[in-house]
Amino acid sequence: MNDFSRDVTSLALPKGVRISENLSHEDDLRQVFGQVMKAYGFDGYLVMFVPGKDTRLLSETVVMTNWSKKFLRSYDAACMLSGSPVIEHLRRSTVPFTYNARLDNRERDDGKNDVAVELFEREGLVRGVYIPVHDIHGTRGAVGFGGTRELVSSKEMTELTFLSGYLFGRLCEIGGKRGRKGAPLSRREIECLHWAAAGKTTTEMARILELSEYTVNHYLSRATRKLDSVNRVQTIAKALRAGLIN
Incomplete structure (x- = not known):
């Protein structure tokens, strides 16, 4: 390399x-x-x-x-x-x-x-x-x-x-x-994952949380790294299993 x-x-x-x-x-x-x-x-x-x-x-x-x-x-x-x-x-x-x-x-x-x-x-x-x-x-x-x-x-x-x-x-x-594995999720990261799990799009989450779409994607990306996931779907699944969202 x-x-x-x-x-x-x-x-x-x-x-x-x-x-x-x-x-x-x-x-x-x-x-x-x-x-x-x-x-x-x-x-x-x-x-x-x-x-x-x-x-x-x-x-x-x-x-x-x-x-x-x-x-x-x-x-x-x-x-x-x-x-x-x-x-x-x-x-x-x-x-x-x-x-x-x-x-x-x-x-x-x-x-x-x-x-x-x-x-x-x-x-x-x-x-x-x-x-x-x-x-x-x-x-x-x-x-x-x-x-x-x-x-x-x-x-x-x-x-x-x-x-x-x-x-x-x-x-x-x-x-x-x-966003190393094991780092705690922030309140905003958990909120974004909660709405993602509810089936909301990035645009809808941005409107609900009064954030920009960039910021929503930033929080979701950080959560993905912290949970050592490869995509948003896996991140949501891991968060649900860990009881971080319901």
Whole structure:
């Protein structure tokens, strides 16, 4: 396995930006992803777990992003995930690739080509790259950078792949330490699990708890890590067996 940490802190980004050696909190990673995005001329970034076939909402897979909440709500409301050629590509391949919203969405077989193109063009994410990544436990994710700039060069793709792999690994490591097995669930985590067990969607839970959908997903993700589960269904089952929710 590659040791990304050995050289990444000395890697200079375009415009002389350097990666900080102190990446111990999620906010540190959020700042660095933003630096990388800007240094390479992109307008948006997305860090996500690769969704399974039964996942219907993009918001449930997002770990970190600067995409607008309005865009994500619109995307999920239009049920765009299941027919996404980008998501299908991420499920099948571990090779970084470029995307073009207008060209790639021609491959959709759900008749939502125009809707998808309109959403991405309105958000200013018309082209970019997606980089499959994984952590030391084999958890599959992806880092995407998008905007209006021209396609990246092979050198830029190599650099972005290196950086994305390292940063995703650090993000998973931080999350693992924060949500290690055996750590107690917070009140909010238990509340979110309670409503998830009752069959509520993320949108419904956000409305009930007066939280953002991002925050609800954050609490559920932390609960999943703490209970050493692989998905939300298993997390709910473990919480029920442990008497944490009823």
